[in-house]
Amino acid sequence: MRENIVKVGQVRFGNDLPVAFIGGPCVIESESLLRTVGRALKKAAGKQGFVLKASYDKANRTSVKSYRGPGMEEGLRTLAKVAAELGVPCVTDVHEPQHAAIAARYVDMLQVPAFLSRQTDLLVACGRTGKAVNVKKGQFLSPHDMKHAVEKILSTGNRNILLTERGASFGYGNLVVDMRSYAIMRAFGFPVVHDATHCVQLPGGNGATTGGQRQFVRPIARAAAAVGVAGVFFETHPNPDKALSDGPNALALADVPSFLREVRRFDALSKELR
Secondary structure, three states: OOOOOEEEOOEEEOOOOOOEEEEEOOEOOOHHHHHHHHHHHHHHHHHHOOEEEOEOOOOOOOOOOOOOOOOHHHHHHHHHHHHHHHOOOEEEEOOOHHHHHHHHOOOOEEEEOHHHOOOHHHHHHHHHOOOEEEEEOOOOOOHHHHHHHHHHHHOOOOOOEEEEEOOEEOOOOOEEOOOHHHHHHHOOOOOEEEEOOHHHEEOOOOOOOOEEOHHHHHHHHHHHHHHOOOEEEEEEEOOHHHOOOOHHHOEEHHHHHHHHHHHHHHHHHHHHHO
């Protein structure tokens, strides 16, 4: 099957192309922090570029007391402003069908959270914007099931689709990455992305918050790159232990340059041997 190449701004995602990156803080904590992270990622990514990621609202936090973000209006304006300053494309999560068209006015790609990857109305609404759509595979879904998410978006005529593996539920409070998932989803003909930081989450592992094992981010990312992916998604923060969301599984910002170099080496070897 001929594979789609999806272009997000100047960044190209294709299963046979050099690996591309999507990165940023989990949630917009402040404009200054987003700018700091964005500048560091732009420098680390170099000429190939990257897609800046940040959420304006984390609607699926474990506890009602957890920080969710600045909200749609302020968050989208902040994300678009920083991305424009840096000259990079950007992506954000959307949680409800009516939010898709609004977010599409500010960002280059929409992202469907894993918990919502079966929500037909949301997938169709994202598809109708004409923007690229990155669908996170639900922890409860097999890679084969993602074909239905693809078909829902294709029903709108939109072929700018990415599929992201972020781990599958392995009992309670644990995730595991099945490396077969990448090959299975590649067969649908669309770029496949590895979520390097969410796949090491321990959902609800800290009681009222989600835990994580960031020490496994790099080895699992190396494995995914060796199997072959179009892109790698990751969340990062200058001080992950102080992050307002998903800190336990986030990469330290200072470690990003070496992480990108490492992933690129494995990616290049994998694609050379195909």
